Amino acid sequence: MEDIEKIQDKRIRLSVAGISFAAAALILGIVFWRLKLVPFSFAPSASCLAYDDAYFQFIDFLALFKDVLSGKQSLGYSFSNYLGQSDFALFTYYLGSPFNLLLVFFDKSAIPEFFDIVILLRLSLCAFTVSWFLSERYKGRLPVYFNVLLSVGYGLMQYNLHQAYNINYLDGMYMLPLMMLGVYRTVKDKRTGLLSVTAGLSILFNWYTGCVNCVFSFFYFVLEAVFDLMERPKEEVRYGLYRHVFNYARAMFAGVLISAVYFVPSMYELTLGKAESGIDWYLLKDFLKGDPFELIGNYYVASGKDVGGMTNTFFCGLIVLIGVIGVFSISKDAMPLKRRLVYAGLLVFTVFMYYFGPLYMLFSLLKQCAGHQGRYLYLGSFIFVYMAGRFFCHLSDINRKQLIISVSVWLFIYAVFRLRHPVWDKAAVIYTGIELIVLSALLLAYMQDTAKRKLLLVPLFLLAFAELGVNTYRVLDMYDDYREYPAAEFARYERSEQEFIDRIKAYDGDFYRINRLQNRDMTYNATTANYNEALAFGYASAEGYTSTPHGSQLDFLSRGGYRNEGATPSVVSETSVIPLDSLLGVKYILSPFTIRGYEKVDDLADTNGKDVYLNPHALPAAFKIGTAPAPVYSTDPFEYHQGLVSSLTWVPASFYEPVSFTVRDEEGKRTYELELFDGNYAFFGYIPWNDREMGGTHIDINGRIKMAYSAWNSEDLFYIPVKEGEDKAYVTLDGHIPDIIECAKFYALDLDAFDKAVAPLKEAAPDELKIENGSVYIRTGASEGQYLFTSIPADRGWKVRLNGSVIKPETFEGCFMMIPLVDGDNEIVMEYHIPFLPAGIFLTCVGAVLVLYRKNVLKSGRGGNHNGNSFCDGTQESGS
Numbered sequence: 001m002e003d004i005e006k007i008q009d010k011r012i013r014l015s016v017a018g019i020s021f022a023a024a025a026l027i028l029g030i031v032f033w034r035l036k037l038v039p040f041s042f043a044p045s046a047s048c049l050a051y052d053d054a055y056f057q058f059i060d061f062l063a064l065f066k067d068v069l070s071g072k073q074s075l076g077y078s079f080s081n082y083l084g085q086s087d088f089a090l091f092t093y094y095l096g097s098p099f100n101l102l103l104v105f106f107d108k109s110a111i112p113e114f115f116d117i118v119i120l121l122r123l124s125l126c127a128f129t130v131s132w133f134l135s136e137r138y139k140g141r142l143p144v145y146f147n148v149l150l151s152v153g154y155g156l157m158q159y160n161l162h163q164a165y166n167i168n169y170l171d172g173m174y175m176l177p178l179m180m181l182g183v184y185r186t187v188k189d190k191r192t193g194l195l196s197v198t199a200g201l202s203i204l205f206n207w208y209t210g211c212v213n214c215v216f217s218f219f220y221f222v223l224e225a226v227f228d229l230m231e232r233p234k235e236e237v238r239y240g241l242y243r244h245v246f247n248y249a250r251a252m253f254a255g256v257l258i259s260a261v262y263f264v265p266s267m268y269e270l271t272l273g274k275a276e277s278g279i280d281w282y283l284l285k286d287f288l289k290g291d292p293f294e295l296i297g298n299y300y301v302a303s304g305k306d307v308g309g310m311t312n313t314f315f316c317g318l319i320v321l322i323g324v325i326g327v328f329s330i331s332k333d334a335m336p337l338k339r340r341l342v343y344a345g346l347l348v349f350t351v352f353m354y355y356f357g358p359l360y361m362l363f364s365l366l367k368q369c370a371g372h373q374g375r376y377l378y379l380g381s382f383i384f385v386y387m388a389g390r391f392f393c394h395l396s397d398i399n400r401k402q403l404i405i406s407v408s409v410w411l412f413i414y415a416v417f418r419l420r421h422p423v424w425d426k427a428a429v430i431y432t433g434i435e436l437i438v439l440s441a442l443l444l445a446y447m448q449d450t451a452k453r454k455l456l457l458v459p460l461f462l463l464a465f466a467e468l469g470v471n472t473y474r475v476l477d478m479y480d481d482y483r484e485y486p487a488a489e490f491a492r493y494e495r496s497e498q499e500f501i502d503r504i505k506a507y508d509g510d511f512y513r514i515n516r517l518q519n520r521d522m523t524y525n526a527t528t529a530n531y532n533e534a535l536a537f538g539y540a541s542a543e544g545y546t547s548t549p550h551g552s553q554l555d556f557l558s559r560g561g562y563r564n565e566g567a568t569p570s571v572v573s574e575t576s577v578i579p580l581d582s583l584l585g586v587k588y589i590l591s592p593f594t595i596r597g598y599e600k601v602d603d604l605a606d607t608n609g610k611d612v613y614l615n616p617h618a619l620p621a622a623f624k625i626g627t628a629p630a631p632v633y634s635t636d637p638f639e640y641h642q643g644l645v646s647s648l649t650w651v652p653a654s655f656y657e658p659v660s661f662t663v664r665d666e667e668g669k670r671t672y673e674l675e676l677f678d679g680n681y682a683f684f685g686y687i688p689w690n691d692r693e694m695g696g697t698h699i700d701i702n703g704r705i706k707m708a709y710s711a712w713n714s715e716d717l718f719y720i721p722v723k724e725g726e727d728k729a730y731v732t733l734d735g736h737i738p739d740i741i742e743c744a745k746f747y748a749l750d751l752d753a754f755d756k757a758v759a760p761l762k763e764a765a766p767d768e769l770k771i772e773n774g775s776v777y778i779r780t781g782a783s784e785g786q787y788l789f790t791s792i793p794a795d796r797g798w799k800v801r802l803n804g805s806v807i808k809p810e811t812f813e814g815c816f817m818m819i820p821l822v823d824g825d826n827e828i829v830m831e832y833h834i835p836f837l838p839a840g841i842f843l844t845c846v847g848a849v850l851v852l853y854r855k856n857v858l859k860s861g862r863g864g865n866h867n868g869n870s871f872c873d874g875t876q877e878s879g880s
Contacts, residue, residue, distance in 0.1 A: 009139075016144050017131040020151035024127040027156065027465065028120045031473045038487040039113040045486050048112035049119055051479045054165040055521065056529040057545055061094045062111050063494070063536035066103045072538060077774035077832040079513070079540035082553050082570065083584065083793050083815075087535075088834050089269035089548040092262040096205050097122075097171045108498070108536075109491035115167070122170040126177075127155030130382070133177035134389045137184055141393035145457055146319075149464050150385050150392070153317030156468050157381040158304045159374070161475045172209020173378050175202035179213050180220050180382070182251070187224040187244055192251035196851045199251070200258025207263055211365055212376045214252065219349065221248045226342055254854075257847025264840035266548075268796075273549045274567060280368045283361040292351045295380075296410065297417030300432035301467060302425065302474035314380040315471065318436050319464045322443060323388020325406045326398060330390075334397035343387060350383050400444055407440050428474075435467060485521065493520045493608055494536075500607040501537045504588060507604060511621050511771035512587035513540045515572060518610050527713045531569050542584050545569035553793055556815040560644075561637035561686070561717035574707065575719040578617060578682060578749060579641035579655070582758065585791050587618040593704075595719055596682040597751050617755060621771055622778055622790040624764040624821070626650060629789075629812060637686060637717055638747045644813070645757050648789060655753040659683065659746040670736040674729045674746055676722060681748040683720040685731055689740045697735040709733065710740060720746075761789075776830035782821035788828065790817045801829045 032040040038048055050059050064080075064087070067073040073080075075087045099118045106114045131151035134142055154177075163169050175198055182195025199217070203210030225244045229237050256263070298313040299321060327335075327343050353359050354377070363376045391398075411433055418429050439460065446456045497520070504514065519530040534541035542557065545568055554564045560580040562572045576589050578597045589598060590610040598613035606612075625648050632643035638656045645653040660675040676683065685701070689710040696711025704721045708714045722729050733741065766780035766788070780788065787810070792798075794811045800819065801807070803826065809817040819828060 013132055013135040016135055016147055017128045017151070019144075020131040020148050020155070021124045021128040023148060023465070024152045024155040025120055025124040027152070027469045027472060028123060031469060031476060032116060032120065034473060035476060037116050039116070044488060046488070047486055048115045048490075049164040049476065049479070050112065050115050052165040053529075054115070054167065055485070057532055058094065058165075058167065059111055059115070059490075060530075060532035060536035061090065062100070062103065062114065063108050064532075064538075065091075065095045065100055066106070066108050066111070067538060069101070069104050074773060076834060077797070078535065079511075079771075079773060080534040080538060081546070082544035082549055083542055083557075083791070084540070085550050085553070085793065085795060086265075086269065086797060086832070086834055088837070089266045090546050092204075092207055092266040093547055094168045096207075096262065097168065098205065099171075109494040111494070112487035112490055119164060119167055119170070122167065122174060123155050123160050125155075125174040126160060126170070127151040129174045130154040130177040130385060133181045134385070136181055137386075138389050138393050142389055143392060143395075145461065146392040147389075149317070149319050149461070150323070150388050152465070152468060153320045154381055154385045156472050157316035157378065158313055158471070158475055159378040159381060161472060162304055164476065164479070168206050169209050169375070171205035172202060172213055175205065175210070176213050176216070176378070176382055179217055180386075183217050183221050183248070184224055186247050186251050187221065187228050190243075190247055192247055192254070193851055193855050195248075195251040196254040196258065196847070196854075199255025200847060203256070203259035204262050207259070207266055208365070208375075210259065212363060212379070214256070215363060215365075216376075216379050217252065218248075223342070223346060227339070230338060230342075250850075250854075254847045254850040257843050257850065260843030260847065261837070261840040264843065265834050265836045268836050269548055269550075273551050273554075274367070274547060279366045280361070283364065283366075283368060284357050286357050288355050289357060289360055290355050292355050293413065293417050294421075295351060295354070296413050297421060299414070300418075300429050301435070301471045302428050304475040304478065314374075314377045314384070316381040316384060317464065317468055317471075318432065318439055319460075320381075320384050320388045321410075321436065322407065322440055323391035324384050325410050326391040326403050327387050329399050329403035329406055330394045331397045331399055334394050343390075346383060346387065350380050353379065395443075395447055396449075398447055400447060403440070403444070407436065411436065435463065439463060490520070496607055497533070498537050500590075500604075500610075501539050503604060504612060505539070507601075508587070510587075511540065511585070511769070512618065513542055513581075513585050514588045514590065515542055515576060515581065515586050516590035516610060517574060517576070518590070518592050518608075520608070527574075527708045527711065529565075529569055529713050531572070542581070542586060543570055543572045550793065550795075552815045556813055559634075559637065559640050559813075561640075563716055565713045569713060571713055571715050574715050575684075575717065576615075577637070577641070577684070577717060578615070578751075579645070579754060580637075582615060582617040582619055582754075583644060583791065585618055585621045587615050589613050589615065593721065595721075596680075597749070617751070617758065619758060619761050619791075620765040620769065621792065622766055622769055622788055623761050624766070624780060624782060625761070625787050625789050625818075627785055628787055628810065628818070632813060636745070638684070638745065645754075645761075649757065649760055651757070651760075653757040655750045655757055656747045657681075657750060659748050661744075661746055663744075665736075668736060669732060669734055670741075671730055671732040672744055672746070674720070674731070676727050676729055677748070678727075679748075680751045682751060683722060683729065683746070683748050684717060685720055685744065685746045686717045687731075687733070687744040688716045688742045690742055691740045697733045697737060697741075700730075700732040700734065702729045702731065710737065774832035776828070778826075778828040778830075780821070780826050780828075781824065782826050784823040786821045788819040788821055788826070790819070792817050792830075795832070796835045797832045799831050799833060803827055 029040060036043045036046045038046045064073060068075055075091045078087045081087055081090065099121060102118065103114060131147055134147050134150060160170060160173055178198040179195065179202060182198050185191040186195050199214055202213050225241065229240055232240050299315050303313040303315055328340060353363060369375050414433065423429065442456050442460045446453050516533065519528060519533055521528060521530050529545055531543040531545040534543060547568060549568060551567065554567060554570055557570050558564055561577045562570050564570045576595055591613055592609050594600065595613065597617065598615055601612040601614050604612040629647035632640060632647050634640040634643050642653045642656060661672045664671045664673060696714060697709045698706065699709040700706050701718060701720055702722060720729055720731065766778050768779040770777040776792065778788065789812060793815055794809060794817045799806065800809055802819065809819050812818050
């Protein structure tokens with residue numbers, strides 16, 4: 001009989017969770033249709049939710065993963081990722097979600113449709129998992145209809161809606177309720193399996209939000225342990241506390257071990273880039289990081305349109321808010337004072353979680369969250385839903401007068417804050433206050449014990465769901481300006497660009513890098529952050545924009561004139577610095593205009609506004625040098641280029657000549673007038689800045705290139721186009737800011753002198769060279785003391801064998817591998833293996849064994865009574 005009751009109970013919970021999923025999906029589907037999002041709209045202008053980083057990064061990452069699933073690319077190593085590095089950390093941060101496996105049913109050109117569908121599924125799944133949590137946590141006490149309202153509110157919380165540009169975080173949102181259910185089971189009846197498995201899976205799906213969930217699980221564990229121990233006799237409290245801590249620690253330890261296969265290699269990769277600087281201790285500088293009352297003042301419908309989205313609001317519905325306010329209106333008989341104090345402490349903790357320096361630092365995982373200050377804001381929504389669930393379990397025990405007072409106090413603080421800090425959408429602020437009053441009135445009427453009271457659920461449901469729908473529409477609609485790129489145009493570009501790259505590969509089958517000066521979201525002269533098309537279309541390049549770069553590569557590119565923005569994107573898409581590109585083996589550029597020194601390839605017709613240009617100066621990916629080169633010290637990129645060639649050849653190189661210029665200042669403008677000279681020259685300018693201004697300045701380069709300057713993702717070294725016979729050129733900074741613009745430099749690159757300087761390096765190419773992602777074969781003769789320089793970045797993952805013996809390569813400029821050669825024949829075989837992956841696999845197996853062992857112990861009865869014991873009696877908990 002007990003087993004039948006358990007099955008029936010699970011079926012009920014599944015049904016309620018399914019209704020929550022369907023309700024959230026229905027609201028999202030209607031909103032997506034109204035917003036003309038594919039595949040919910042067939043309008044020619046229909047677009048997708050990908051904006052900002054989703055458009056700049058995630059769309060291309062999904063294209064990469066589609067190729068991985070199709071067997072065209074791998075996650076082990078890729079020369080498409082910056083200058084070359086493993087894609088594994090990129091995968092674990094961006095692509096670990098199981099939903100991405102659905103890409104097998106989509107073409108690369110249909111990624112916008114896939115993107116919108118998986119957002120709908122993930123948000124709806126959030127409603128499903130939190131509904132399951134509420135059903136079990138408040139078993140038998142939370143009415144079904146209020147469970148659905150709270151669950152849909154969590155699924156459609158504003159944090160989730162804003163994550164249309166960080167959809168990799170959404171997996172943490174639907175895993176959080178399952179993890180906290182695991183914590184509850186661990187405390188309630190010592191069943192640790194769910195916590196271990198969900199903690200491991202949460203980290204596997206996205207290690208960032210997985211780690212945030214793990215940190216939060218400790219505080220939630222404290223909450224549940226306090227509730228449990230409050231019901232125990234004093235003599236059992238100490239033993240009970242030890243037991244709870246032991247069970248929780250054991251479960252989390254096994255869970256973290258389960259994730260080790262992803263987590264360990266990823267953490268190593270991060271130490272090579274963003275985590276290289278260690279802990280950001282300066283986050284402790286401020287005791288409070290803002291005005292805590294903004295959590296009240298910013299909780300209104302569509303507040304994300306006004307107050308910076310994720311940073312300041314975790315709005316998840318007014319019915320949830322009433323539940324939070326109403327918790328303290330539950331009668332003392334149903335909720336003793338000590339429990340009220342615990343809930344009051346939970347609210348204080350919620351506020352401190354965002355504004356108290358140490359907690360902010362902890363939940364930000366010890367690093368400053370550049371650009372997204374509220375990455376863990378969803379935790380507040382979960383706490384609100386959790387507290388609201390307790391309120392709706394006790395509707396018959398509510399002190400209605402006290403509820404009216406509580407709502408009135410909230411409204412007063414809300415009104416005062418919004419009067420002091422007005423926003424442009426005053427209608428939404430006023431509407432929120434009115435709806436809060438109406439919903440409260442409907443609930444108060446519903447609490448009356450009358451035969452027809454359930455009829456009040458109809459207007460209550462309609463109003464609550466309409467509010468969530470309006471909020472969803474208005475928050476997502478705020479990004480309409482970013483969705484100017486129709487999905488149909490994306491599909492056309494994706495197909496034609498892939499064909500374009502395939503034609504280039506068929507035309508030239510050697511290993512080389514390709515840079516492009518125009519991508520799908522820009523015309524030349526516009527700044528962009530779209531630096532991942534090499535990943536999307538599978539070609540080697542020198543660009544990239546991920547959260548997992550290798551700092552050594554960015555540093556080298558920056559010294560050479562390709563600055564980086566916030567240690568993530570390398571700005572290489574608006575010019576070609578010929579000496580540096582040649583050293584990197586950039587053999588082709590895809591450009592809408594001609595750059596001196598390049599030769600147009602007529603056999604490859606232009607596609608998407610770009611022609612193919614050959615770099616005749618490009619060096620092979622590997623060549624012999626006489627002896628180990630000396631380090632190059634220069635902060636001037638032009639001198640650095642000459643120093644690189646001089647160091648590799650041990651012959652002083654001089655292929656840049658300074659260009660004379662005069663400066664003319666006008667109001668808000670500065671013009672540099674250049675005196676050119678005849679010859680086979682390409683001209684470049686370099687006007688570095690010491691600080692970036694919002695919007696920056698605008699630069700006019702000889703009337704032929706106009707673009708943003710000293711701004712986000714803008715370059716500081718640029719090409720100056722001139723026509724044959726011109727003896728003058730100009731560069732004008734419009735909006736000139738004297739305080740940030742530093743000394744200007746203009747140089748002419750003598751292409752003949754450059755060719756002569758690098759000729760010995762070209763002639764020193766190996767006899768045989770074969771380079772693929774993660775595999776290199778080189779055969780060459782050499783004399784004693786020679787080295788083989790490669791433009792392959794040094795990486796712990798490379799296993800290098802010289803004539804069968806494993807060797808450790810040296811590095812050039814802290815970036816590239818140099819291999820010492822022996823007299824006679826040299827056969828070099830290089831294979832890439834993801835660092836620490838074997839160790840991660842081993843630890844994952846250990847974690848799985850621990851979970852299975854614990855499960856078998858419980859099933860055999862050796863682990864004690866898992867349905868309750870002297871200090872874990874589940875029946876005692878119902879009032880918590």
